[in-house]
Amino acid sequence: MEMVQDMNNELGSPVSTLVERFGADVQEFRGQTTLVISPENIFDACQVLRDEFSYDFLEVETAVDYWPQQDPRFHVVYQLYSIEKHLRIGLRVPLSGHSPSLPTLEGLYANANWREREIWDMFGIRFEGHSDPRRILMPHDWQGHPLRKDYPLGYEEVQFSFNAEEIDRNKPYAEE
Amino acid sequence: MLDQSEVAFNELRHLVSERAIKGETMLLNMGPQHPSTHGVLRLLLEMDGEIVVNCFPDIGFLHTGIEKNMEAKTYEKAAVMTDRLDYLNNLGNNLVYCMAIEKLAELDVPPRAQAMRVILTELQRISSHLVWLGTHTLDLAAISVFWYTFRERELILDIFEMVSGQRMMTTYFRPGGLWRDVPVEFEEAVRQFIDIFPQRILEYEAMLSENPIFIERTRNIGILNSKDAVNWGVTGPMLRATGVPHDLRKIDPYMGYEQYEFVVPTHTDGDTYARYLVRMEEMRQSLRIVQQALEKLPYGPVRSNNRKFVPPPRSELSTSMEAVIHHFKLWTDGFDMPEGSVYVAAESPRGVLGVYLESDGSPKPYRVYWRTPSFDNLQVLPTLAKGHLVADLVALMGSTDFVLGDIDR
Numbered sequence: 001m002e003m004v005q006d007m008n009n010e011l012g013s014p015v016s017t018l019v020e021r022f023g024a025d026v027q028e029f030r031g032q033t034t035l036v037i038s039p040e041n042i043f044d045a046c047q048v049l050r051d052e053f054s055y056d057f058l059e060v061e062t063a064v065d066y067w068p069q070q071d072p073r074f075h076v077v078y079q080l081y082s083i084e085k086h087l088r089i090g091l092r093v094p095l096s097g098h099s100p101s102l103p104t105l106e107g108l109y110a111n112a113n114w115r116e117r118e119i120w121d122m123f124g125i126r127f128e129g130h131s132d133p134r135r136i137l138m139p140h141d142w143q144g145h146p147l148r149k150d151y152p153l154g155y156e157e158v159q160f161s162f163n164a165e166e167i168d169r170n171k172p173y174a175e176e
Numbered sequence: 177m178l179d180q181s182e183v184a185f186n187e188l189r190h191l192v193s194e195r196a197i198k199g200e201t202m203l204l205n206m207g208p209q210h211p212s213t214h215g216v217l218r219l220l221l222e223m224d225g226e227i228v229v230n231c232f233p234d235i236g237f238l239h240t241g242i243e244k245n246m247e248a249k250t251y252e253k254a255a256v257m258t259d260r261l262d263y264l265n266n267l268g269n270n271l272v273y274c275m276a277i278e279k280l281a282e283l284d285v286p287p288r289a290q291a292m293r294v295i296l297t298e299l300q301r302i303s304s305h306l307v308w309l310g311t312h313t314l315d316l317a318a319i320s321v322f323w324y325t326f327r328e329r330e331l332i333l334d335i336f337e338m339v340s341g342q343r344m345m346t347t348y349f350r351p352g353g354l355w356r357d358v359p360v361e362f363e364e365a366v367r368q369f370i371d372i373f374p375q376r377i378l379e380y381e382a383m384l385s386e387n388p389i390f391i392e393r394t395r396n397i398g399i400l401n402s403k404d405a406v407n408w409g410v411t412g413p414m415l416r417a418t419g420v421p422h423d424l425r426k427i428d429p430y431m432g433y434e435q436y437e438f439v440v441p442t443h444t445d446g447d448t449y450a451r452y453l454v455r456m457e458e459m460r461q462s463l464r465i466v467q468q469a470l471e472k473l474p475y476g477p478v479r480s481n482n483r484k485f486v487p488p489p490r491s492e493l494s495t496s497m498e499a500v501i502h503h504f505k506l507w508t509d510g511f512d513m514p515e516g517s518v519y520v521a522a523e524s525p526r527g528v529l530g531v532y533l534e535s536d537g538s539p540k541p542y543r544v545y546w547r548t549p550s551f552d553n554l555q556v557l558p559t560l561a562k563g564h565l566v567a568d569l570v571a572l573m574g575s576t577d578f579v580l581g582d583i584d585r
Binding site: 029030032034056057058059060062064065077079083086088090109110111113114115122132135136137138139146147151153 | 191245408427
């Protein structure tokens with residue numbers, strides 16, 4: 001419990017800085033702090049966190065799909081870590097479902113390269129300025145983005161006369 | 177219709193150097209069936225003679241869609257898939273997944289279960305390091321070490337089989353504790369292992385530490401400095417071999433690690449030999465933790481008493497209506513998780529293994545993301561490999577100690 005208290009105090013200044021400069025929204029859940037930041041500010045926010053508050057380690061970069069909700073459809077989730085202070089901070093960026101894109105963090109954290117390739121592969125979110133925007137896990141000629149919620153779990157839905165039209169309408173799955 | 181190799185080249189055109197396009201350097205395919213790639217990893221190498229100019233890892237051959245699959249299963253059923261991620265650290269994967277559920281559901285873990293989790297994950301760390309040591313030296317053409325390390329690994333796997341019925345795919349840790357208590361022979365088996373293992377580590381070291389061929393093949397190969405390591409998100413023994421004492425067991429203790437005395441071994445050289453030294457010392461420290469945990473092992477229940485998440489014991493089913501209801505509900509529907517998202521990380525043999533778990537309040541996870549250490553540790557390989565010989569690349573891959581199941585998920 002004490003440790004959580006300490007962390008909140010230590011986290012205080014980066015959180016208030018981000019709220020002031022970028023209008024971030026603060027969420028607290030189970031002792032973990034998450035800031036909701038708009039897509040155009042994410043690069044600057046990470047730069048501030050890295051250079052001013054020593055968040056020098058990109059631990060997590062992934063996405064969550066909230067389909068069928070369209071605006072925002074995706075949240076890109078970051079966890080930054082400070083090796084020096086042993087503190088973790090979460091960031092979330094809501095993105096619309098229509099051609100989602102986001103600036104790349106490659107310039108700040110080298111390992112964002114593969115993580116962003118994975119997000120493109122799995123969710124179809126584009127990263128502007130990425131040096132190597134290829135698929136990473138799926139074959140290079142794969143159609144669709146598997147971790148999207150409207151992508152079926154590895155099988156084709158069986159068409160009957162009552163749902164044939166509906167299934168047809170949803171094909172091909174998860175187009176960009 | 178393009179030929180497959182041409183497709184591969186066109187795709188990589190923006191990555192290779194000018195010299196490769198002119199034909200001065202050669203593009204060489206290594207893997208995915210190459211024995212020293214430890215699984216199915218393909219490396220496209222740009223070679224100048226025998227020197228690696230550039231290296232492009234191609235992953236995904238072992239992609240099984242575990243994250244997608246977990247979304248379609250209840251929390252308890254999805255736990256089975258966690259074993260299949262990093263197949264040398266099954267219990268560690270179980271642990272971090274259960275920790276995420278416990279954090280999200282605010283579920284308690286009894287002290288005996290915590291101590292047992294520590295003992296088993298530390299044994300798992302030793303067994304994983306033994307596989308690393310055996311295969312790493314096998315790649316360097318020292319076959320005998322492999323037989324010795326696999327002999328000891330078998331002892332650990334026997335312990336796992338004794339407690340869970342499975343050597344590798346254990347699924348022994350469950351949300352709120354363990355599947356069931358360990359059999360009575362468990363303590364004796366672990367004690368026997370503690371007795372013999374220190375001598376065995378000395379045997380390995382006698383074969384390697386001063387061995388001129390081994391030193392020649394590993395020292396000053398693939399030097400990583402701490403700044404690069406942090407920037408590339410490298411964790412685990414690879415990071416500690418660069419001099420950063422980053423170990424979540426010490427920094428952010430979970431499962432009662434704060435009760436045990438151990439040292440986080442570090443080294444400052446950052447080369448392949450330093451990584452060897454760090455891992456060897458880690459095995460000793462893990463053994464120390466196992467010993468302390470076994471001495472202090474408390475008695476008591478091994479699963480939480482929270483009936484909303486943990487099924488009641490069989491004996492209650494014949495006497496309590498409530499227990500029958502809970503049993504039925506948990507084994508048909510699963511448990512309802514509170515809404516929200518958490519990120520939990522633990523120290524696996526390879527580094528920081530994290531789970532980002534998001535729940536929408538239903539009995540199935542909405543999103544499970546695995547932050548796997550091998551993914552980042554492999555990503556730094558091209559940086560390390562540049563300028564080395566192909567033979568050194570093999571040593572380098574061995575000392576990175578990646579598991580493709582961990583990378584591809």
